[in-house]
Amino acid sequence: MRVISVTNLKGGSAKSTTAFNLAGALTELNYKVLAIDLDPQQTLSLSYLGVGQPSVPLSAVLMEDISPANTIVRTKYANLFAIPADQKLKAIKDGQVHIDGGELRLRSCLRKASQSNNVVLSEFFDWVIIDCPPSLDRLTMNALVAADLVLIPVDPGAGGRTALADTVKYIAAAQKWYNPTLRIVGLLINNINTNTVYDQTTERAVRDIYREKVFRTVIPSSVRIREATELQTPAVYCEGSEYRRYAEVYRQFCQEFLFRVGVNGGKT
Ligand SMILES: Nc1ncnc2c1ncn2[C@@H]1O[C@H](COP(=O)(O)OP(=O)(O)O)[C@@H](O)[C@H]1O
Numbered sequence: 001m002r003v004i005s006v007t008n009l010k011g012g013s014a015k016s017t018t019a020f021n022l023a024g025a026l027t028e029l030n031y032k033v034l035a036i037d038l039d040p041q042q043t044l045s046l047s048y049l050g051v052g053q054p055s056v057p058l059s060a061v062l063m064e065d066i067s068p069a070n071t072i073v074r075t076k077y078a079n080l081f082a083i084p085a086d087q088k089l090k091a092i093k094d095g096q097v098h099i100d101g102g103e104l105r106l107r108s109c110l111r112k113a114s115q116s117n118n119v120v121l122s123e124f125f126d127w128v129i130i131d132c133p134p135s136l137d138r139l140t141m142n143a144l145v146a147a148d149l150v151l152i153p154v155d156p157g158a159g160g161r162t163a164l165a166d167t168v169k170y171i172a173a174a175q176k177w178y179n180p181t182l183r184i185v186g187l188l189i190n191n192i193n194t195n196t197v198y199d200q201t202t203e204r205a206v207r208d209i210y211r212e213k214v215f216r217t218v219i220p221s222s223v224r225i226r227e228a229t230e231l232q233t234p235a236v237y238c239e240g241s242e243y244r245r246y247a248e249v250y251r252q253f254c255q256e257f258l259f260r261v262g263v264n265g266g267k268t
């Protein structure tokens, strides 16, 4: 089991879209994936995956000593499971409630689940993808402490680059104080229109600073990618020739991701 945190301070930088489509692409390769929605806005779980609430909400698992196994729900894809977000996560995010274990809480929940009743999380799941809220808060720190890898979707515009610098600083703090083995797997440039000079320039600006950290694959701006989330269907599973190009882009990104983490191809 490897844990990926999808993190960027900026809202609208395609974190949830990336988490959703990477989860889809990994399940297409036969991996078992657990998508955790850590954003109280519930975009990934409610809007994109379209899953309902589990018997025990995630916030309760973080606040009380309950196994996270109770928070896992199925999705319409056999290999894709989810831990939905709930609105009470906001109180944790804003520091209004105390949680035992603080920044280490999610990490310990995921590890502890390994020993709980019949669910051996680390044996069952190949990948855990955590979708972070759009801020550098306690929930995001919990994700960075729980993760092996951090994936940063990037909006390459000027505001996006400032947010990116702050995000990278926050990740460095997580590495320094809590999780020295956390690795930035890469920056994924999203939502760009490669035909415009403005977007070409902003892409170059990100590549000039972050160099080989930036994935070669870029995710183009397209209404089809928006539609896929409306359909609650990752691009790789969308039917219709109009989606083919975007399915291929996400497959290519997934291959590049797997190559970077030293895994070739899929699971047989
Ligand atoms: N490649 C893309 N092309 C067009 N729209 C996109 C693309 N990626 C994301 N979006 C849209 O941008 C908005 C923000 O994306 P989202 O993934 O929810 O961002 P975040 O989770 O970082 O706040 C959504 O409306 C989403 O549909």
Ligand SMILES: [Mg+2]
Binding pocket: 015, 016, 017, 039, 043, 044, 131, 132
């Ligand atoms: Mg989001």
